[in-house]
Amino acid sequence: MKKGTFVVLAAVIIYSGFALPEAGADNDGSHAHGSHQRHMKEMGDKTDDKTGEVPGGETREEMHQKDERTSLGLSPMMKVHQLANMREHLKGVHMIIKGIASGDFEQASKTAHKKLGLTPEMKKNCAMMPSPAFVEMAMAFHHAGDELGDVLLTKDAAKSLSALEGVLARCTSCHDQFRQ
Numbered sequence: 059m060k061k062g063t064f065v066v067l068a069a070v071i072i073y074s075g076f077a078l079p080e081a082g083a084d085n086d087g088s089h090a091h092g093s094h095q096r097h098m099k100e101m102g103d104k105t106d107d108k109t110g111e112v113p114g115g116e117t118r119e120e121m122h123q124k125d126e127r128t129s130l131g132l133s134p135m136m137k138v139h140q141l142a143n144m145r146e147h148l149k150g151v152h153m154i155i156k157g158i159a160s161g162d163f164e165q166a167s168k169t170a171h172k173k174l175g176l177t178p179e180m181k182k183n184c185a186m187m188p189s190p191a192f193v194e195m196a197m198a199f200h201h202a203g204d205e206l207g208d209v210l211l212t213k214d215a216a217k218s219l220s221a222l223e224g225v226l227a228r229c230t231s232c233h234d235q236f237r238q
């Protein structure tokens with residue numbers, strides 16, 4: 059063996075000797091990772107046969123469920139109109155939050171009444187919807203919108219946010235229940 063080769067070889071051996079503790083730590087790390095993966099796999103296996111649980115909380119059933127919300131059976135024209143209305147509602151929420159954040163409560167109040175409240179136009183739109191249960195939810199939502207408009211005039215941010223939360227709860231519960 060040439061002297062140079064020996065030196066290099068020795069250096070490699072010494073280096074790996076010094077590096078061992080660290081390499082051991084790494085191994086531990088990857089072992090933990092490996093066992094985590096095994097654990098996830100076990101959970102995955104369990105999913106197939108037993109509980110239906112998957113990492114992340116949803117059951118497999120929920121992940122694969124079809125849309126079981128009540129369909130309103132709207133005509134194509136009404137569908138377009140209804141979604142446009144919805145987008146206006148979201149714009150309203152956006153403007154209201156902007157108003158609260160910047161301290162412009164008057165503007166936020168006007169927006170609440172105009173975009174979320176029960177305007178004559180909204181009343182007319184809602185009356186055209188085919189489901190009484192939907193109309194009831196829609197009316198309650200618009201009343202909450204007008205209430206929010208009134209609360210905003212107190213210029214109390216916490217109260218305003220709480221009222222806005224009440225409105226948003228009505229958005230989401232209707233979305234949970236109905237589709238076009």
Ligand code: HEC
Nearest residue numbers: 141144145147148192195196199228229232233236237238
């Ligand atoms: C009374 C029922 C009801 C209320 C209240 C309601 N929505 Fe909707 N919204 C619907 C339905 C039905 C759809 C259509 C969903 C579908 O077919 O999947 C919809 C769709 C939407 C869409 C999708 C629009 C698009 O162009 O695709 C947005 C955004 C939306 N709603 C925002 C809101 C917001 C924000 C609120 C409250 C401030 C709200 N909605 C309140 C029933 C409601």
